[in-house]
Amino acid sequence: MTELCSFNYLQDFCDDEWRKSRLEIDCAKGDGLNFIAPRGSQCNPFSKQEESRLFCWAGWNEKFYTFLVVGNDRGTPQFCLRFPNKLTPHFSVMVYFSVLCPIQDDGMPPTGIEYHELKMNSLEPDSCIDDDTDKCNIIMKRGQCKKEEKYGLHCERTCNNCLDRGNMINMMCPFSTTVQGTWMFMDKFHKETVKINTTTLHFKDFGMFICKERSVFSDKLYKTVTLFDNGCAMRYTCFELQRRNNNVMQFRVGESSRSDLGFDSLCRFKEQTIPVTETYRSSQAKNLILDGYLRDEFCGFSSIIPFNGTIYGEPCTGSITDWDSDGCVTRGVLKVKSDTCSNLVNPLGK
Known part of the structure; x- marks a missing residue:
């Protein structure tokens, strides 16, 4: 997802519908664009479903506008x-049912390209408002507030559904002491x-992410x-955290959801497909390295293990060990020894 694919907290007015749709873009990294129309309405220009999830393929600035090319999860x-x-506070978003993006100031596309204009309102941070106060009063008197969706x-x-952040944090669960600390995440060209x-x-x-x-x-x-x-709805995410040893912890993270789903649904760890370039989510666990002083760690050999092979075409024999013969104990250091491998760099002969 490019930086140009990052807007948030938008609402749309649909004709003849007092309930407002929501447009949330990249609220959580890798989340994509989510358009959520009111339940039972016909206000979604992207599909016949009430909710559409789209992903950004490209984004750029042209004159006074930012253009995004988006598509579904089928790539x-x-x-x-x-x-x-x-x-x-009030603006319009043009939706063109084509990957061709008209750059004229009036936004009118060439003949044959269908388009839709979304009339948007920005949501203020931590806003807790009614889409229509008069209609909401009627909803409350009818006892229909519990129909949350x-x-x-x-x-x-x-309907008294404003989020109490302070009270919510107080109700959170604790992370295990074995995973607490400061870590470094290094993956390819990324360091965090x-x-x-x-x-x-x-x-x-x-x-x-707050433990729930x-x-x-x-x-x-x-x-x-x-x-x-910024007005984005709360997201629920599953993490798998496992301390491997003193210096390494592994993690996996599932997709973020707007709904409070069960562990079976949230904890699905899978590879992301194009166009999402995902640094964090994958089916395989990723490593976190303890930040700061690293402790010696038992390597699991407890003996001297011989090896033989070929390095750069040259026959090579030797041994590898984590055993300290002087102290008769294992050390958190691997020693490689060979008298035949001139191409074996440090610690040759040590």
């Missing part, structure tokens, strides 16, 4: 979106600090929540 670019560079989410203030304390897991670039629940079936699995201060 096909389908739409072009045009945003104004400066987001005011249909009404409660659109009448947050009247990761801090884990009693209740929060904080990747410097990936974001902050620990699995009763596996002490490695944690359900976390991410709270945003």
Whole structure:
């Protein structure tokens, strides 16, 4: 996802529908673009479903606008979106049902390209408002606030669904003391600090995740929540954390969800496909290295192991060990010894 594919906290007005749709873009890294229409409405221009998830293929600035080319999770670019560079409280987003992006100021596409105009409102950080106060009062009097997906989410203030961040954090679960500390995440060309304390897991670039629940079936699995201060809905994410030794911990992370799903649904660790370039999520565990002083660690040999092979075409024999014959103990150091391998670099003959 490019930086140009990062907008958040938008709402759309659909004709003849008092409940507002939501457009959230890259709230959580790798999350893509989520368009959520009111339940039971016909307000989604991207599909007949109430919710669409799209991914960014390209993004650039042209004159006074930012253009995004997006597509579905099947790996096909389908739409072009045009945003104004400066987001005011009220603005329009043009949705073109084509990967061709008109650059004319009036936004009108060539003949044959269908388009839709979304009239947007920006949401203020930590806003807790009703989409329509009068209609929400009627909803409350009818006792329909508990229908959260249909009404409660659109009448947050009247239905008393405002998020109490302070109280929520106090109800969080603790991370195991074995995973707490400051770590370094290094993957290919990426380097990042990761801090884990009693209740929060904080990747410097990936974001902050608060422990909500620990699995009763596996002490490695944690359900976390991410709270945003830009109007994005709360996200739920599963982490698998396993301390391997004094200096190494491994982690896996599932996709983020707007719904508080069970561990079976959240803890699905899989590879990401194009166009998502994912640094954190994969089916295989990734390593975190303890940041700071590393302790000697038992390598598991406890003996002298001979080896033979070929290095750069030259026959090579020798031994490898973590055994300290002087102290008759194992050390957190591997020693390689050979009298025949001139191409074997340090510690040759040690």
